[in-house]
Amino acid sequence: MTSTSRDVARAAGVSVATVSRAFSEAGAVSELTRRKVLTEARRLGYSPNPAARRLITGRSGNIGLIVPDLANPFFADIIKGVQRRAREARQAILVADTDEQARLEGDALRSLARQVDGVILASPRSEIEDLPDDLNIPIVLIHRQAPGWWSVSADFAEGIRQALVNVRALGHDNVAYAAGPIQSWSGGMRTASLRHHAAELGVCLYELGSVAPTIDGGLAAADLALATPATALIAYNDVVAIGAMRRFAARGVSVPRDMSVVGCDNTMLSQLAVPALTTVGVPRYEAGEAAVALLERTLADADAVPVQQLLPTALVIRDTTAPPRRS
Amino acid sequence: MTSTSRDVARAAGVSVATVSRAFSEAGAVSELTRRKVLTEARRLGYSPNPAARRLITGRSGNIGLIVPDLANPFFADIIKGVQRRAREARQAILVADTDEQARLEGDALRSLARQVDGVILASPRSEIEDLPDDLNIPIVLIHRQAPGWWSVSADFAEGIRQALVNVRALGHDNVAYAAGPIQSWSGGMRTASLRHHAAELGVCLYELGSVAPTIDGGLAAADLALATPATALIAYNDVVAIGAMRRFAARGVSVPRDMSVVGCDNTMLSQLAVPALTTVGVPRYEAGEAAVALLERTLADADAVPVQQLLPTALVIRDTTAPPRRS
DNA sequence: AAGCGAAGCGTAAACGTTTCCAGGTAGTTG
DNA sequence: CAACTACCTGGAAACGTTTACGCTTCGCTT
Numbered sequence: 001m002t003s004t005s006r007d008v009a010r011a012a013g014v015s016v017a018t019v020s021r022a023f024s025e026a027g028a029v030s031e032l033t034r035r036k037v038l039t040e041a042r043r044l045g046y047s048p049n050p051a052a053r054r055l056i057t058g059r060s061g062n063i064g065l066i067v068p069d070l071a072n073p074f075f076a077d078i079i080k081g082v083q084r085r086a087r088e089a090r091q092a093i094l095v096a097d098t099d100e101q102a103r104l105e106g107d108a109l110r111s112l113a114r115q116v117d118g119v120i121l122a123s124p125r126s127e128i129e130d131l132p133d134d135l136n137i138p139i140v141l142i143h144r145q146a147p148g149w150w151s152v153s154a155d156f157a158e159g160i161r162q163a164l165v166n167v168r169a170l171g172h173d174n175v176a177y178a179a180g181p182i183q184s185w186s187g188g189m190r191t192a193s194l195r196h197h198a199a200e201l202g203v204c205l206y207e208l209g210s211v212a213p214t215i216d217g218g219l220a221a222a223d224l225a226l227a228t229p230a231t232a233l234i235a236y237n238d239v240v241a242i243g244a245m246r247r248f249a250a251r252g253v254s255v256p257r258d259m260s261v262v263g264c265d266n267t268m269l270s271q272l273a274v275p276a277l278t279t280v281g282v283p284r285y286e287a288g289e290a291a292v293a294l295l296e297r298t299l300a301d302a303d304a305v306p307v308q309q310l311l312p313t314a315l316v317i318r319d320t321t322a323p324p325r326r327s
Numbered sequence: 328m329t330s331t332s333r334d335v336a337r338a339a340g341v342s343v344a345t346v347s348r349a350f351s352e353a354g355a356v357s358e359l360t361r362r363k364v365l366t367e368a369r370r371l372g373y374s375p376n377p378a379a380r381r382l383i384t385g386r387s388g389n390i391g392l393i394v395p396d397l398a399n400p401f402f403a404d405i406i407k408g409v410q411r412r413a414r415e416a417r418q419a420i421l422v423a424d425t426d427e428q429a430r431l432e433g434d435a436l437r438s439l440a441r442q443v444d445g446v447i448l449a450s451p452r453s454e455i456e457d458l459p460d461d462l463n464i465p466i467v468l469i470h471r472q473a474p475g476w477w478s479v480s481a482d483f484a485e486g487i488r489q490a491l492v493n494v495r496a497l498g499h500d501n502v503a504y505a506a507g508p509i510q511s512w513s514g515g516m517r518t519a520s521l522r523h524h525a526a527e528l529g530v531c532l533y534e535l536g537s538v539a540p541t542i543d544g545g546l547a548a549a550d551l552a553l554a555t556p557a558t559a560l561i562a563y564n565d566v567v568a569i570g571a572m573r574r575f576a577a578r579g580v581s582v583p584r585d586m587s588v589v590g591c592d593n594t595m596l597s598q599l600a601v602p603a604l605t606t607v608g609v610p611r612y613e614a615g616e617a618a619v620a621l622l623e624r625t626l627a628d629a630d631a632v633p634v635q636q637l638l639p640t641a642l643v644i645r646d647t648t649a650p651p652r653r654s
Numbered sequence: 655a656a657g658c659g660a661a662g663c664g665t666a667a668a669c670g671t672t673t674c675c676a677g678g679t680a681g682t683t684g
Numbered sequence: 685c686a687a688c689t690a691c692c693t694g695g696a697a698a699c700g701t702t703t704a705c706g707c708t709t710c711g712c713t714t
Contacts, residue, residue: 002463004700015664020702030662045461050441051387052700055378056669062421062442070410071403079397083424092442094389095422097410114377115389115419134372136329215599242599249601268398272542272569274576274601331670342694347672357692379670383699 003044012040023048062092063295064112064119066105070097073267074237074284078122078142081288089296091117102126102183113137118295120288125183138298140291144185145308150298152290152309156186156264157193159280159313163234163262164197166315171323172232172260176206178221178244180213180236187236190264194234206230211240218243226251231259231324238263238270241277245320256322266316275319283311330371339367350375389419390622391439391446393432397424400594401564401611405449405469408615416623418444429453429510440464445622447615452510465625467618471512472635477625479617479636483513483591484520486607486640490561490589491521493642495528498650499559499587503533505548505571507540507563514563517591521561533557538567545570553578558586558651565590565597568604572647583649593643602646610638 005019012019014033021028022037029037041047054060065082067075079095086093094116098104102125112119113135122142124131128149131139141151167175177194180187191207198205206228211217213236222244225233235241241263245255253259255275263270263279270277290309297304332346339346341360348355349364356364368374381387392409394402406422413420421443425431429452439446440462449469451458455476458466468478494502504521507514518534525532533555538544540563549571552560562568568590572582580586582602590597590606597604617636624631 006700016701017664017666017703018662020700021663024702028662033662047441049382049700051378051382052669053702054669055376055382055671055700056702058669060378070406071400073398073400073403076398076400076403079422080424083397083422087423092421092423092439094419095406095410096414096419097407112419114374246601269599272596272599274573333670343671344673344694344696345692347670348693351672355692360692376670379699380672381699382670382701383672385699 003046005046005048007044008037008041008046011044012037020048060115060117061090062094062116063292064094064096064109064116065122066096066098066108066112066119066124067122068098068100068125070095073269074265075122077267077284078288078291081285081290082120082292083288084285085289085292089292091292098125100125102130106130106132109135109139117299120291120295122291123184123186138295138302140294140298142287142291148306150294150306150308152287152294152311153186154282154287154311154313156189156280156282156313159264159282159315160190160193160234161197162313162315163264163278163280164194164201164203166317167232167234167260167262167321168201168203170232170260170321172203172230174204174206174228174230174232176208176221176225176228176230176233178208178217178225178233178235178240179210180240182210190236204229211236213237213240215239215243215246218245219247222247222251222253225259226253232262232321233259234262235264237265238267238273238277238279241279241320242269242273245273245277256320257325260322260324261320262315263320270316270318273320278318278321279316281314281316283313286311330373332373332375334371335364335368335373338371339364347375387442387444388417389421389443390619391436391443392420392422392449393425393435393439393446393451394422394449395425395427395452397422400596401592402449404594404611405615405618408612408617409447409619410615411612412616412619416619418619425452427452429457433457433459436462436466444626447618447622449618450511450513465622465629467621467625469614469618475633477621477633477635479614479621479638480513481609481614481638481640483516483607483609483640486591486609486642487517487520487561488524489640489642490591490605490607491524491528491530493644494559494561494587494589494648495530497559497587497648499530499557501531501533501555501557501559503535503548503552503555503557503560505535505544505552505560505562505567506537507544507567509537517563531556538563540564540567542566542570542573545572546574549574549578549580552586553580559589559648560586561589562591564592565594565600565604565606568606568647569596569600572600572604583647584652587649587651588647589642590647597643597645600647605645605648606643608641608643610640613638 005016009016022034096108105126118138128146143153208224218240263277266279266281270279332343336343349361423435445465455473470480535551545567590604593606593608597606
């Protein structure tokens with residue numbers, strides 16, 4: 001059906017080896033024959049069969065991407081970053097969604113392993129030691145650090161510190177914190193940072209415990225917060241913050257007059273909220289790009305020493321933070 | 328490094344042909360040898376090399392998915408549907424994002440063509456005739472119909488009709504409509520349906536023209552709507568509706584007391600909005616699943632006659648629609 | 655003028671499967 | 685007991701590339 005390198009070779013009056021070289025290596029063939037081969041190839045509608053190529057080279061030209069939830073805007077942006085950088089490198093991406101189930105991560109990894117040159121594993125829900133380690137392909141983690149592993153994550157600790165400092169400067173001495181799922185590595189970073197800096201700044205921190213990272217979780221967090229003397233709420237992420245805002249509104253608590261709210265992630269939602277949400281900006285697009293860059297590095301040099309890259313975060317101030325009401 | 332079928336064959340005391348059969352065909356090998364082969368394979372950590380397999384079978388076990396914007400929740404849900412159905416069929420998905428640029432769709436199609444068994448093209452921005460037609464792989468369109476093409480789309484016309492009927496029943500005689508991008512096939516369906524049924528129902532339709540499918544587009548639409556006698560606004564999608572709601576709020580127009588608003592798509596946003604948005608529910612997850620199902624059909628029987636599947640839509644009534652104020 | 659390195663190209667051997675074609679064995683039927 | 689069938693299995697030829705190796709040819713040095 002489709003034409004092969006042999007057809008092109010015959011048409012151009014050269015050998016298949018020359019056709020191959022014209023398509024891959026740069027200076028290995030004279031400019032004249034190269035041009036001849038390429039025009040014949042175009043005429044015949046030829047393009048190299050990737051399966052044959054990868055059988056012999058061992059390179060697939062694909063990279064795998066595993067995310068907990070494709071529909072979560074947080075990950076969607078990561079994918080876009082990956083996608084973009086991968087396109088530049090002429091790599092295609094194979095994506096797998098694990099429906100937030102740690103168990104499926106190993107499966108996905110295993111089924112991707114033979115098909116791709118490397119895998120990017122975003123926000124793994126599994127413990128690192130539960131991941132299969134006999135796969136023999138490079139893996140880059142996003143938002144999870146582990147010794148001996150390549151990773152790119154964001155400096156959540158710093159962003160959260162900025163949030164706390166800011167709230168403190170506005171005059172809030174009592175701050176509530178709604179934590180997220182305990183498996184979340186980045187959530188752990190946030191909690192640790194908050195505890196550390198609250199003590200340092202003399203802020204009284206009310207930990208509301210772990211809530212679901214959903215609107216409903218936010219609703220619950222709001223009620224918990226109102227049962228404390230806190231005048232500001234820092235939430236695990238934007239969704240929780242928005243859920244809390246909704247509940248505050250329902251209970252007649254005005255944001256930011258009666259309660260300041262800070263989210264995390266700076267997703268599209270934070271700009272959609274009314275009032276617009278103050279939040280910790282987390283680079284997602286950039287994280288995706290950086291992960292591909294690291295992967296390229298491991299592919300170029302198989303025994304490069306793993307890098308653990310940390311991207312900056314910064315507080316984005318919008319309309320949900322204000323000084324506490326003098327009452 | 329990794330072991331091959333020859334290693335397994337040697338270990339199990341059989342030929343490579345038998346190993347191959349043990350892994351692919353069902354009853355082609357005796358249960359005894361089959362078991363022997365599989366245990367040896369497991370012991371050696373063997374799994375068939377997909378590149379070699381696809382070189383000879385011509386099947387890659389991958390399907391391609393092209394979307395205008397991965398970060399758009401509308402498409403994210405489609406991807407999830409595709410992903411899920413594909414996983415069941417043991418197919419991996421290769422995803423490409425075209426950044427809403429029609430031009431990139433052809434490129435993506437071309438670069439995917441050799442790597443996959445078939446492609447799902449979601450909401451193509453290109454005209455059908457601009458797509459390359461020499462690729463020789465099956466394509467299923469989502470939210471775009473064209474004669475001779477496989478497609479699955481939603482019955483936007485019906486959903487929009489329901490919206491109009493409902494608004495009319497509430498007592499609105501003057502209805503504004505903010506249309507989306509003119510390239511949008513589904514947008515065309517909406518407009519046509521609205522015109523037809525407005526005439527039929529005796530509703531006076533104020534067409535505000537095409538706005539950007541963004542928050543900003545919604546802001547603009549709101550101002551345009553307020554310049555007409557309309558007491559209800561039907562928007563191209565949820566984002567436009569929410570943008571409009573924000574502008575209405577800013578101008579002191581209360582929703583739904585002074586103005587009813589209907590969105591389209593029933594994305595997560597419509598539930599997040601305050602008040603919650605009445606919208607036309609569009610099956611996205613299901614569309615993704617259906618597209619894979621159709622693709623499987625074309626793969627099973629290459630000269631099956633193309634099917635154009637239409638999924639139902641339905642109005643989802645929330646809190647932004649109410650009878651017009653008696654003034 | 656001989657020698658030599660570089661550049662350009664062809665031959666052929668891989669890569670790891672699947673699958674066609676036979677062969678062999680056992681069971682069944684005439 | 686022969687003939688036939690059904691079922692397993694092995695040998696070997698694909699599939700379409702890349703690449704090691706070797707052969708020319710050409711220009712340049714000594």
